[in-house]
Amino acid sequence: MNNKTNLIKKRNKMNLNTVCRTNTSAGFQPLGSLHNQLERLFNPTFGYRTESGQPDRPYTPALDVSEDKDNVVVNTELPGVAKEQVQVTFDDGVLSISGERKPETYRDDTTCHLQERVHGRFERQVRISKPIDVAGVKAAYKDGVLTITLPKAAEARPRQIDVTGN
16 A cells, blocks of 8 residues: 555544544643644645634535526535525525524533534525526425526527528
8 A cells, every 4th residue: 555545544544532622621632733733734624623623614505506598506505404494585686595504412421522514504695697587486405405496587598589581
């Protein structure tokens, strides 16, 4: 095995002594800050962490925006968010998706060793540059994915123009 493979294997192995930064009663960890900085440098997929190990950024759901001749479609990943916690509005060309992802609750006799999932209030806004038929906007939520279909207004849809003449 080469050194890169060994490094990946070591990084993917969880050592609870170095990862358990959420338990503040565990005592002083002089290398915790250094570990956090190295984590930021070598593994940006986990995001940035505070000294307690909590993510230091708000929950920001990922989204995709696509377009066909009739619609603009926005797909947003909202795993762990209840449908009742999601609000969708469209005003003056701006689609707003907001809500809250609740933190995991644990029983009193449970010790959390690692907590990487981000929670909290979120809001995503997307400016839609095409005229939209607001009355036809639909939002569907299935398997943690919110799909918003925004039908283009008639003047924004492509149309075939007949050529006349001799």
